[in-house]
Each structure stands twice: as C-alpha cells, then as structure tokens.
Amino acid sequence: MPTFPPAPSTDFTADGSACHRSGSLIWVPLRSRWVDTTHAPEEVVRQDWVRRLVVEGGFDLSQMAQEKRTQHGHGSPRADIVVWSSAEARSAGAAAIMVVETKATEGEVIESDFRQGASYATAGGAGFLIAATATAYAVYEMKPGFPGMATQINDWPKKEDFADPRRLDKLKHSLRVFDRDEFQKLLADCHDLLRDHHAMTPDKAFDTISKILFIKLSVERRGAARTFRTDFLDAFESTRINQKVSAHEELFNQTKEAFKGDELFAESDRLDISDATFRAIVAKLERFNLSKTGDDIKGIAFEQFLGRTFRGELGQFFTPRPVVDFMVEALDPREGELVCDPAAGSGGFLIRVFDHIRSAISADIERQKTEAFERISSDYPEDATEDQLAERDQRIDEAFAALNADLVPMSADGRPADTRVGKLARECIYGTDKEPRAARTAKMNMIMHGDGHGGIHAHDGLVNINGVWEERFNVIVTNPPFGATVTNAQLVGATRESDVPDDSRYSRRQTERYGDAWQAGHRAVVQARHSPILDTFEIGRGKKSRQTEVLFVERVLRLLKPGGRAAIILPNGNLNAVSLGWLRRWTEGNAYLRGVVALPVETFKFSKASVSASIVFLQKFTDKDVEAWNDAWMAAAVATNPEYDAQRQAALTEIGGKALTANGAPDVIELIEKLQAIGVVRKFEGYTRVPNNELVRNAGTTKLGNAKWHGRAVGEAATLKKELTVALKTHSKAVKAAEKELRDKLREIDVAQTAAMWAHVREHFDYEVFMAAPAGVGITATGETGAHVPNDLPEVLTEFRRFQPWRASNTSEDGF
Template sequence: MATNAELPLAQARPVAVIVQQGRLLDFIDGLTQRNETPEEYVRQEIAKSLVREYQYAKAEIAVECTLAVGSRKPRADLVVFEPGQPHKQERARIIVECKSQKIRSNDRKDGVGQLQSYMAACPNVLYGMWTNGLERFCYKRVDTDGQIEFAEIPDLPTKGRSEDEAERPRFDQLKAASSDALLFAFRRCHNYIAGNQGLQKPEAFWELLKLIFCKIHDERNSDEVQFFATSVERHSLNGQIKAKQRISGLFDEVKAEYNTIFRDNEAIDLNGEVLTYIVSQLQMYSLLESDIDVKGRAYEEIVGSNLRGDRGEFFTPRNICKMAVQMLDPGEKQLIIDPACGTGGFLITAMNHVIEKIRAAETEKWGGNLSRAEEAIRSRVAKYAQGCIVGTDLNPNLVKAAKMNMVMNNDGAGGLYQANALQSPARWEDALRNRQIIGQIDLLFTNPPFGSKIPIDDPAILEAYDLGHAWSYDAGADTWSMQTGIQKSQPPEILFIERCIKLLKPGTGRCAMVLPDGILGSPGLGYVREWILKHTRVLASIDLHADTFQPHVSVQTSVLVLQRKTPEEIAVEAAAGRFNDYQVFMAVANHIGHDKRGNVTYVRDRQGNEIVEEIEEHAIEYQDGQKVLKRQRTQKKVIDDNTLQIAQAFRSWLSEQD
C-alpha cells in the first residue's frame, strides 16, 4: 500500500453564504441552516462519511426524512435511497440514526430499538446504523418466514459493494477517513476497551495502540487484508479465538519490526470479544491514506487524554506547529530536530511539509502515471524520514506515542529517542550519541517543558550551561556578566534555549521555539535575553493569544525564531562592544481558531453571522482497482485563525532580508 500525504487544496473562493450565529450549514443540501447542537454535530459528520467514505451521492440522501411507522410519522436523521429514485419510504435502502453523546444505545426511547423500528417499517431497507459518536452499531435486516430480525454487522457496505466485502475488505476497498469519522472510531474503541476489559483508560490506550500498529503493519506489508473480524467471528467463541490468533500473528511481526517500542514478551491483552469489536471498528479504514489532519486530530485527542503529565507537558496546537514550520520552510536535505518532541507534533508537521514538496516534484515529473510517481515518492520519503528527522523526549511513554504517530504519518520513527536533551551527550544512548548532532542541525522546532515546579537542580547539568551559572548586572554599563558559581536551580525552558542554539549549525541553523513571555520581558531574566542576542540573530517574535493552549493550560507565550551566529560574528561584535542593528519581524497571533474552552471560532460578519467559503478538494478514489484523483467542491466555515497569514508574511519579509 502506498503512503499518503495531505494533497494540496485549490485556492479557496468565498461564496455568498452567511451562517447565522448558533447555526451550521447542512452538508447534504448546502443551504439549510440547522441548530448547532451536539446531535447535529454527529449527524453532519456521519453525512460527510456517507458521501466521502461510503461514496453515496448527496442526491441519494435525505435529511430528516418523514417515515410512516404505524400511526406515528417520525423523522429519520439520514436515509439513503436507490440511485435516481424518488425519496419515498418504499425506496429507502439505508437508515442512519444519530444522537448526542448523552443518549446511550440501550435507551428505551432513542436507542437502537428506535432505529430497528424505522427499518422494520421500510420494506426495502437493507441496512441501518445507530451512533452517538462514541457508540456505533450497524445492522442488516433479515426477513425469515415473515419474521424480521436484525443481524449486527461490522459496517455499512460502500456503494456498489457487497456486505461480504465489508466483512473482509480488500486493500483497494479500504476507505480514507474524512472529517471526524476516525476521531469517533478512536473514541469508540478506547471507551469500549476501558468499559469491557476492566482497564483504566491509560491502560486501554496502550492496548488500542497495539492494534493501530497491527492495522498499519497490515496495510504496509500484507498481500491480503489480515486485520479484519467478521460478524461470525465476533459472535462465536471459536471465531474469536481464530481472529485473535490472526491479529496476534500481526503483532508478532510488529514487535520484530519495532523492537524499540514493544518488548518481546508483550501480547495483546484483550479478550476475544473486545478484540474482535475493536478490529471491526477499524478494519474499513486505510490509516495510511487518511488525511494528515484527520489522523492528527483523532490521535491527539486520545493521546492527550491519557498521557498529560505533571512535568509541564502540554501539546502544541497543530496551527502553531504549521505556522512555525511554514515560517522556516524545511527542505529535503535539511536535518530537523525537536529536543522535547512530546508526541511529535512539530516533527510530523515538518516531515509532511517536506513530503508535500517531494510529492509535487514527482507528480509533475511523472505526469499522469500515479503508480510510477508513488513508487518514486515512497523511495524518497523513506530515505528522508529515516535520515533527516530527529526527536528526543525524557518521558518514555511520550516517545512511544510519538513513534506511533510517526508510523501512522509516513514513518520517521527510527529517529526518535528517549533521552534527557539537557544532559551531556555522553550520557545519551549510543544510537543518538553516534549521530553527533551538536552543531549539526539545520532547523529546530520545539515547545520545551515550562515551569518553576519542575526545576533543573543537578549541578552536573547546570555547570555545563552558561545559563546555568549565576549572572550579575552592571547598571552603569547596562550589561550582564556570567559568574563562576552556578544557580541552585533553573526552570528547564531557560536551559533548553542554550541547548537548542548549540544544536544548530553556526551561521545557517535556525530554530522556532515556543517560550513563556517572562523570558522576553522579566527584568530578572535580562541575562537570558543578552545571551540570546550575543549568540543569535533574532529573526522573529510572534506574540501568541492567551487562549492558544486552552482549554488545557493558561500560559502567555511567544514563538521566537532565531538564527545561530558564527564564532566570527560573535567575536566581531564583542570587539566592537555592541550588537549589530538589524530588522526583526514581529506579529501578534490574536486569532488562533478557538476560544478558552477549546471551541472552534469562525470569522463573522458585522451582524455576528458566520462566513462560509467554497473550496475544491482532491480525493484519492479507486476505479477498476486503479487509483484516481477526483475533485470535489465543498463548503466550510472560515476558521478565525491568522497564524498561516503570519507565516506567509514572514516568508515574504525574510526573502527581502535575504
């Protein structure tokens, strides 16, 4: 199976659609404005899946379709009809009921029984789905001697394909996840493991991680799909044993390939019922070909709810990662590092930025021959990801999660190491130490752990840093000088500044660091700023909105972009007794796309109505077993986020400076 990177979008074009506050635009007809409720959110995401993943045409789908059920006339959330047929009850083929997360599947009024009553009332309905975003149940209607029964199945069939193909799909039938469908699936699986295996949620996360690895390994290495569980296997003891043996075989191969992540004696610690359910919920997707942002959003939510620690660890929002990466615009031959990589957000964003360049070059080179282009893309991407991506983190669980994230997003996991980046390189593991990265890094992106609650007080570490020493201030000369003694302790972010600069190539190495504003303005930290000015040229300072890291933590931060000076440049300025003057790019990221509760914010007109734009997307689909690129137009609300505008403005400014 081919790896997939996010495809370029055409230039967005605004259309004359204004969405009133508290409303959203219906995905199916593109005109109706519906109340923005939790239930409506689920319905709209499932509607997108029916079109984008299951390949049903919008014209074949009705929203809030009135049905005659006895003397009642309820409205079904989504009904799929036969192609080219009128939207009448006797022509319905699939019914989908969507609920808010508060409604459970066993609810007497709104649970799966409601869906089944709708299916029973429609003579030609074959399939149904009930979901609240966390739980999902799919059924096939079975008529036997006048008796109607409902057999649970793993998934709805894709348009034009049989139920058997959904039971055990072929690789060319796997669907790239769109919108929040994968997020729903990961939530559903995580909660199901926790609720039915008796595990705490962090333990459930690691079991889910094992199965995601198996899924990706199957997509990459198997000739036929092995990651599947049929309905028969789910509901019989013998079938569960058979499925577990098959998936355990995949996990043995995973352990052999990723022996730095999994131990030899590790096993999938799930009973047959739970295992087959999880496999059935993931088997229809192609994780490798799913959109980068879709996978990132789904994975980050599951990781974030399980691995947040007490060491100042909070994960950088994707838009800030994208802003920093686009500002420094990495290339294929540049060595990139994040010395406090967490789950790998910066590294994955940088890696996929380069992969897009590779993809564009090879696609242009090979024209319409997608197979030849993807073969060349795979070769270049593998070489780049293994040779040019380096990440370290002190938390071994975060490193493990980052490796998983890398594997799911075009790999590069071989360059991730568990290490204390602030320690002497002599104490790093051999594989990392042998790379000799000090002074060799082209580009560095990082959001180091912050805070006085996690001080660095090891004298062996402090004495190795200029910023670990005590400093004195000369008010008359307005200068700071380093003393021989060391500090009792230092917040880690201060030492990370020095380590990051020393990692860069002198003269050309550049970095983008997220730092607390105290470093940039606190009077007592003037020596830190003077050290920065002595050893680097400040390219940019971006003031981030106070809500950037909400709803997880409230901290005022900036992104500082620096370029390391050469020893000669430092010596010249020292001899002159002053720093050279130069221009610095400054901006305020006062629109970051969400509020302090984490809710997405959108651009509004003067009346407070939300603005919608029409964009053209490219999607990979299959025709006669061959990959083809298809264009589709869709309407989306404009997210109130100016971070990418800042990146574009910086690139323009930097080209003038260079």
C-alpha cells in the same frame, strides 16, 4: 503467441465476483475477446471496473464503451471506460454520464495522473469521474464551466442513483470527510469499549488502542493481515494448545519484536485486555487497511481523536494546531534538511514538517509530470494514428509512474523506501521526549500521517541519543516543557531516559546508519555519565538548578548547525523578566533574533501548562557571524576604554585619596606631609582589568591593588611610618569606608562601560527584528479550534514572509 481459449458463456464468473482469467489472458466483454495482460497490466484494473459497474452498479454493457476518445488526433483525450444513461444515448452520441480512468499502479490516487479521464469527462460533458489504481479509487463530481473543476465525493453513483435526482444529490454532498469521521468514530468506539469493559482511564485506554493499531500495522506490513480478523481469532481459540498465551498476546509479542529497533515498547509491556475485548476491537477495525488508507484521512482522524481524548489529561504534550502550522510554515523546512524537536510531545511539529516537505516534493513532481506530458506529446503529429496515440498514452503513464515512485515512503517489506519521500521519512525527521507515552504516541501519529517515526525516541531531550547530537540540524522547532526545573542531582545515565547504550551492537547499528559522525555526540554522553546534566551546558555548569525551558534555549542552539534556524515557544518571563536578562544577552551573543510573536493568554489555557508565552525565531551564528560579533566587541572596547579608564583614574585619585588620608583626618595628613618631605610616600598602585570569563559579555572586572610605600623608610622616616600606621588604625572605619566607596565606584564604572559596550555593539551589529502580537491564534481558552475561531496567524505569516527579504535586502547578513 498465447493460445486463446473459447469465449466464456458469461461476461464474468458465475457469481459475478471476478473476471474470467486464463493464465495471462483476461476476458474483455466490451470487446468480446481475450487480451494478453503480460504487457498490459492496466487491463486487469480496467476489466475489474467493467465488472464492478455491471455487478455492483447495475449498468448494462450496452450502455458502456472502453478506450474511447473524444476525437481522433494529437490532442484527443482518452477514457478507459465511458458510461451513458442508456444504450440508445450511446448510439445517439449523447453526453456520457460517467467516465472511469484506470492505472495499473498501486497506492493512492494522485489526481494529476488522471488528466486524460478528466479531460474526456469535461469535453464529453460527463457528470462524474472515477479515478482508480489497482488498490484505491477516488470519485469526482465534474462541474460545468472551466476545465478541471471537480469536487471529490465519497462514493460512485450506481444506475439507480441516476434514476432518482434526490439520491444523486445526496451522493454529491457526501464528501470525503465522511471517511475521516468514520475512522475517528471507530477509534472513539474502541476507546469506549476499553472504558466499559476494563474501567480504563483515558490515558491507559489510549495506550492500549495504540498497541492494537501497531499490531494491525505490523501484520499488514508483513503480509499477514488475515491474522487480524475475527475468524482467525475464533479458529486460534478453538485449536490452541497453550491456554496461557492468547492470540492477542502472541500478536503483540510479534509486534514488539518487529518494532524492536525503534525501542517503542519495553520488554515488560503487555496488552492487558481480555480475549473478548480484543475480538470486539478487531471486529471494528478489520475492514480497514491502515497501510493503504489515505494519510490525510487516518492522520487527521487520529490526531483529532488524540486531542479530544487527552487535551485535559496530557495537555502539556500538545501545541495548538494553528500555532504549529504557523511555526512550521514560517521556518519553511526544505527537502534534504534535517529537522528535530527535542521536546516532541505527541509529534505535532514533526508531523507538520513531514507534511510540509512532502507537499513540496509532490509539487515538484507535478511540475515534472507537466514537463513530461508536454515533452512526450510533442513527439507525435497532430494526425497521429490510434496506435501512435496508444503508444503516447503508455509512455505518459510510464513516465508518471516513475515520478510517482518518489512519493512512496515505505517499501513492500515495511522499510523506508529509497525514494524522495522515503529519505525524508528515514533520514530527516528526529525527535525526543522523556515521557514514554508521549514518544509512543508521536510514533503512531507519524505513522498515521505517512511515517517518519524511526527518528523519534523516548529519551531526555537534553541528552544526545542515536541521531540527535550537536550541530547536526538545519531546523529546530519545539515547545519545551515550562515550569519544571533541572537540578544538579539529575545525572547523565542515572535513568533510562538520560542514558544511551555503549555496547558493540549499538555502535555497529549507529555506524551503519550515520557513519562516524555520530561518535562525538555519543562520546560526550558516555564521558558525562554520573555527572550532572546541568554541567553539560554552558549556562548550567556549576549551578544548583536551572529552569528546564532555559536549558532548552541552549540545547536548541547547540543542536543547530551554524546558520540553522529555530522556532521555540518560551514563557514571556524569559523575554522580559529582569532576573533573566543574562539569558537574553547570552542568546544575543550566539544567534540572531529573527522574530517574536506574542501569543494571546488563552493559547495554552486548555492545558495544565497555562502560561503567557511567545514564539521566538532564532538563527544560529555562522563562523562569520561569530567573528563579526567578536570584532564588534573589540571595537566596543577600543571605543569605550579611554572614557571609562579616565573615570577609573579620577576615582582612584579622588576616592583613593580619601582612603589614604582616612577621609582627611588632620593627624594622618600631618604625618603624610612629613613623610613626603623626606621622600617617602604611600599610594595605590593603580588597578588591573580582569577579562570577563562569565556567560555574558561585559567590560571585565576592575581590581584595586593595595596601597604601597615608596622611598627608603629609615631613621626618622621609619618612625613616622609606624606613627602613620597607628593613626590609620585609629581611623580604620573611615579608611574602610573610603576603600569600599572606591571599589563600589569602580564596579559602577564597569557596569556603565558594559552598558556602553552593549550599546556600541548593537549599533554596529544592528538588524531588524520582526514583532507581532496577534489577537487570535485559532484556539479558544477551552481548547476549541476550527474555521469559526478567530486566527490572525495566516496574516502574520504573510507579513513575516514579506519582512524576511526586506530585512535581508537592508543588511549584509543572510537569514531566513
């Protein structure tokens, strides 16, 4: 048992900055006693809020109470701290004005964990609820009526706010979006500083801000946040011995080392700004904790700042957010699935995937919390004692805390945690982009949204790197670059973006992370070094060039596991240009076309890559699908061969006869008849069918054999044969014309049979395809988005979700 010291003479320390502490004891002024926090860590948070209500809020202890229940019994909700309008109102049992519920855990406020306080506030008629963890809090205005109706506001009301209805009304309408706007404004202010102090272009300024944000994040994760403060910089400046190395250069060098494994910065990267500029930016950012600021605040603020800064300069790296949301929701990536964007740009798709899956995990944890709450509550009788109710509440808090642990992406040392969200961040999200600035931006964007940046690499998306290799991913979502060309002069390994290390250290690191599965993809790159990138693709092999977006179609399908699903934005020319019919047929033989959503022409007008495009949904064939496709082609050959072989034979007889007789020349016919009379004839040996070895399935190629002599050509026959040979040479133009006609006809028959075979396959391999052409997709031609911009995609998504089960119920094949 601890020894309790005398009661302190004041409720809090002399300056009001802290609660009285003595070892593991804390003074509880509302109870006028010391409490041991060894097994009650929540008491520390609760008493700090009692102190804040008094010191910062101006409330009196006489108008407060702690650990109050609405009534005694099984279902009675408890509040950690209750505040009344006055001591008299408390004594009279009037309705409270504010309730505070606290938790000992760290991290963001999870609304459902505070149902006790919300229930008390609702039942007791309190107008406000403060939900607080050890490191964060959220404030809610409680609405009358249906239980649980609440609106989050920006800050908690003080005593003077309750005394002035206008102040209180203003506070109620100060919504949380203020924090997001403030953070975004700070980023814009930093951008303006760099522009004004160093005449930086927007892209250079953004690179610099990104580096500074990485410094801040790095020092926070290392527990060295004090080094990102103006007082530290001032002290460093006054005492530094080496005048050649500034504080910000040293901090950036440490940051580069901390993120070395991510290959985020080149060794030559520098933070090329003045000491004064760095200090000015630190002064603006030092009061923010990036590690603990809500992901929805810093993530969306960063993304909006990013879009406003770069939409003109680097528009090719952006896909409009409404389009991104639609594609990810339509694909519906699930927990445990591996997702890749091989042309990640600024990371918009991967961020949305991360949010989508994390939301699903959160929903599942909420379900488990409800079950835990009901299960634990059922263990206690209706007339439970206060001690039993306290035990129940503690068990519920412990169960919630254990479940909430799965929502934490990072451990205390800055590494991905062994949790559900931690595994999502570390093991499931991958992306590449060959533009280093885009890759770095994507990493920072991911960090701001809750992490998952470790799988993003500055690398050519057409070449394997680290965790990105063939047949690894369940889901691919991408908007590849349009209009560029890959030529046979672009070689694997010729640039940093198209090569991978091949040393023992790299191999050891990859094996530790991915096991042996990565080796086949790695060997493919190593063996292809100094060869054209084109030659690593079926549709590029032996070609002089291919359009980049065309190659990405094959890349997407190769990255997918059998049965994997993809959404890819493609120029409409890929879908309807006659010259690219081969690509559509090649794709049709490798994947199901699940949907096409034509985007309006203004979708990409804001960017340099202004082009008419569509979203194409694909599902890669499984082995079973490949077998069914091959069976359909065999059946098509069996069904069409008799008809078209008869046509070939008829052409051989009719047109072949013209070639043998020089189109009916009398002198040739006379000689042929004389030879036939003595048993010597000249005729075509028929034709052979050469199987198709090309990219796209077809009926094969018909090859015409040379005309040959039959019978013994001796004596008179030999003489006649020589005369016929001379006669045919005399009529060579007619002979060649007839032979060409025959070959053209056979080619025509091949084409016709190919069309018939495709028709046969499509009839027997038939399935429905979702088609839509929304008039608006949430973005204007100038790049403006928002609730006021027409957006038909939510309705299209609803119809797409209805279509998929309908299609599956009417076909035998699986799909999404």
